[in-house]
Amino acid sequence: EAARKLFAGEVDFLKGVVAMDGLPPDNRIEVCFAGRSNVGKSSLINALTGRKGLARASNTPGRTQEINFFTLGAERYLVDLPGYGFANAPVNVVQAWQALLKAYLAGRVSLRRAFVLIDARHGIKAVDEEILTLLDRSAVTFQAVLTKADKVKEKDRAKVLEQVRTRLAKHPAAYPEIVLTSSEKGDGIATLRAIIAGLG
Numbered sequence: 001e002a003a004r005k006l007f008a009g010e011v012d013f014l015k016g017v018v019a020m021d022g023l024p025p026d027n028r029i030e031v032c033f034a035g036r037s038n039v040g041k042s043s044l045i046n047a048l049t050g051r052k053g054l055a056r057a058s059n060t061p062g063r064t065q066e067i068n069f070f071t072l073g074a075e076r077y078l079v080d081l082p083g084y085g086f087a088n089a090p091v092n093v094v095q096a097w098q099a100l101l102k103a104y105l106a107g108r109v110s111l112r113r114a115f116v117l118i119d120a121r122h123g124i125k126a127v128d129e130e131i132l133t134l135l136d137r138s139a140v141t142f143q144a145v146l147t148k149a150d151k152v153k154e155k156d157r158a159k160v161l162e163q164v165r166t167r168l169a170k171h172p173a174a175y176p177e178i179v180l181t182s183s184e185k186g187d188g189i190a191t192l193r194a195i196i197a198g199l200g
């Protein structure tokens with residue numbers, strides 16, 4: 001009920017940030033969405049908020065190049081991060097966003113949970129491990145969210161869940177519950193809303 005109210009209320013784009021000194025004041029509860037390019041971070045924010053064009057989603061990997069802040073109600077921020085692991089951009093550009101991403105994940109005191117999105121077809125990759133290790137070191141609790149569940153057959157889901165569960169067990173900052181989602185079909189969206197609403 002709290003989740004329904006929260007997500008039925010005001011959601012707005014606040015700003016896109018390209019450097020640490022552009023971050024908004026850290027006086028709200030904040031959750032962020034991290035993950036490889038094209039994994040579905042922006043689409044998930046749109047599905048959660050029920051606002052299709054809120055976060056820009058696209059077929060072109062590397063679409064989100066800034067840290068985008070959205071206000072959710074009066075007390076929370078949803079944060080859409082640039083994707084990592086995308087090779088097809090100029091090296092200096094990639095390095096600049098990776099540096100910003102790392103500084104943000106390691107240094108943001110109001111960050112209550114990092115959702116790390118993993119494509120349900122592929123499981124955890126080496127580039128994901130880098131971020132998970134960074135989150136361990138920063139003592140930021142992270143939670144794995146499998147995306148694009150609609151693209152995986154029911155019978156193949158158990159295998160990827162098992163791979164993710166085994167990998168997470170090695171990370172002290174991992175929250176054990178894995179959420180399987182589809183922004184297209186709506187799977188897991190209510191669960192994720194409840195998790196976000198429940199963070200204090």
Ligand code: GTP
Pocket residue numbers: 035036037038039040041042043044056057058059060061062063064065081082083084147148149150151181182183184185
């Ligand atoms: P970057 O900003 O480039 O890092 O990408 P992103 O992680 O924000 O991904 P985005 O939300 O832009 O989605 C990438 C592509 O995947 C788009 O073509 C989406 O339509 C598609 N997509 C996202 N979520 C789902 C899903 O749940 N199911 C299916 N079938 N496609 C999805």
Ligand code: MG
Pocket residue numbers: 041042043056057058063064080081
């Ligand atoms: Mg995006």
